[in-house]
Amino acid sequence: MKPMDFLIIGAQKCATTTLFEHLRQHPGINMPLEKEVPFFTGPERDWSDWLAFAEQQFGDDDGRFWGKATPQYMCDPNVPARIHALMPYVKLVAILRDPVQRTRSHYLMGRRRGTEYRTLDQVLPRLLEPEALQRSRCLPVPDHSQGYEDEADFYVTWSEYGRVLQAYLQYFDRSQLLVLYTEDLQRDPESTLDRLMTFIGLPMGFRPDTLGEVMHKGGGSNRIPHGVREWLRQRQLIYSLWQRIPAERQGRLRFLYECWNTRKSSGQEARLQPECEYALRRHFQRDLVHFRELQLDPPPWMQEYSAA
DSSP states (O other), X not given: OOOOSEEEEEOTTSSHHHHHHHHXXXXXXXXXXXSOOOSSSSSOOOHHHHHHHHHHHTOSOOSOEEEEEOGGGGTOTTHHHHXXXXXXXXXXXXXXXXXXXXXXXXXXXXXXXXXXXXXXXXXXXXXXXXXXXXXXXXSOOOOOBTBOOOOGGGTTGGGOHHHHHXXXXXXXXXXXXXXXXXXXXHHOHHHHHHHHHHHHTOOSOOOOTTTTOOXXXXXXXXXXXXXXXXXXXXXXXXXXXHHTSOHHHHHHHHHHHHHHHEEEOOSGGGOOOHHHHHHHHHHHHHHHHHHHHTTOOOOTTHHHHHTO
């Protein structure tokens, strides 16, 4: 059983789902049926754990490239070392988005899931305090195994791309990391996908049916309240029937349901007062100093933060 060829490590709310849906259509790529099936988060893993995981998620090695998309890998500070210990030559793909927009989208996801009821202006001042920032960078990543958990602590720190990627480049060569931008994927999806194909080691020109689409676009509310799903979970007969479905199929069904159930946000829920947005931009401006030190392609939104 071989290691993975490439990993989409995140970031969350930056179009990792869109990349996943594109790549799973490629005849030369084998990806799990479900996107978020973390392996390197949680307890330490060894090669025997990987063999069992790979057999379940990938099956036999049929010559295709193996890849996975797990945005949690940019959220856990222990993950870079764990990946390197088992797969030191894997290729890493990070897709990033304007950090203020990512923070807003993360907040809206909390509203949609029913774990967040405050305004964003009420939340951010506490999150920007030095003690809160330091604490949230070390907190374990929620696994939501018993229902959605509150992710408010992470609205800001999971947008600190410079800090996170610096940790990866302590273990991996820069040539093993490709950074893409959500804005480029939306504006020029063909060229962005060609860059990704070249990095993985496949010919350019692949054009999936989903190219140009935004998969699982975020929103601020659900068609069906989350409480209904929790009610169904508590119905023994319904839940026992659900449990008969293979785990990987369950994940795919959950994904399709979440896409359908998400209502487009008006944007009003995530509006910021000018002083609060200024403080947030100043924070990410400091993180961009670390990002520039990595000598990666500058993000399309860098000038907006240079003037903050």
